[in-house]
Every structure is written in C-alpha cells, then in structure tokens.
Amino acid sequence: LERTLAMIKPDGVSGNYSDLIKRIIVEASFNIVKEMLTLLDEQTASAFYLEHSSRTFFPHLVTYMTSGPVLVMVLEKRNAVSDWRGLIGPTDAQKAKISHPHSIRALCGKDLQRNCVHGSDSTSSAEREIKFFFKDVVSG
Ligand code: ATP
DSSP: OEEEEEEEOHHHHHTTOHHHHHHHHHHTTOEEEEEEEEOOOHHHHHHHTGGGTTSTTHHHHHHHHTSSOEEEEEEEETTHHHHHHHHHOOSOHHHHHHHOTTSHHHHHOOSSSOOSEEEOSSHHHHHHHHHHHOTTOOOO
8 A cells, every 4th residue: 555645735724625625535545544734834834845945936835835724634545646646636726627627626726826735746755745744654
C-alpha cells in the first residue's frame, strides 16, 4: 500500500466541501490514515511550497494558503499518489470544469489559484509532505 498527502485548502474548508470530499475519498477506496484541521502560518505555508518560492504568484499563494483553516490528510491505498492526483484533476479549476468535469477541482474549485485541494505529485514528495505535517507517522 502507498500513502499520499491530501489537503483541503482554505477555500474548500470555508466553502463547506470537506464532507463531500471525504465521501469521494472513501468511495474511491482510500483509507484516511490521519487527519488534522490546522491554520497554516506564513512560515509553514512558505516552507510547504518552497519549490515555488521564486514564482511571481508565490506571495499570493502564501496569502491564500494562510487565509483560513486547511484539512490535512494522509491517504492510503494501492497507487495512492497517482490515483489521488487523478481524482483531484488539473491545477486550473476553470479548465478542470471543461476537461475533467467530475474531478474534485471541477466540483469544488474556483480558478488557477483557488483550486480547493492539494495532492502530492510523486512518491518522494508524498514522503516529504507526510513528514512535514505528521512527524510521528511511521511510513510503510
Ligand atoms: P498542488 O501542489 O497544490 O497540489 P498542483 O501540483 O496542481 O497543486 P502547482 O504547480 O504545484 O500545482 O502549484 C501549487 C499551487 O499554487 C496550485 O495548486 C495553485 O493553488 C497555485 N498556483 C499555481 N500556479 C498558479 C498561478 N499561475 N497563479 C496563481 N496560483 C497558482
């Protein structure tokens, strides 16, 4: 079994999409191993998205990610990383509504920035991101 990090971003939590998204997760045969509702501070959001720190949208991304609580989850199943990325759909929620109308971002997201959910993009990022939020979770 593989693990991935999923996050319901501030627009998803404040838009009351958490229950719907968790239902989709469970129906897709993921096991929710851990979950934590937390408010990211600037330092934590910046560290989480460090790879984007030189991008022009980075300050906006940090403001968005610290604008309200997020629900962070560790999901487990076979092929968890790619299956979760498949379920959430493309980064731009506007485009997702056309190309992947049943994806979570199409259902719950607004645009390129406010796309409602996060998913690790590889097994190595999943490992880093799970440790980032859940230092006490034993992997495997
Ligand atoms: P995530 O890492 O959150 O799962 P992703 O891997 O689909 O999303 P990335 O390219 O890693 O997309 O971008 C990280 C996040 O930064 C996006 O989910 C989105 O919220 C925001 N973002 C990405 N590109 C832009 C942009 N051009 N303008 C504004 N925000 C953006």
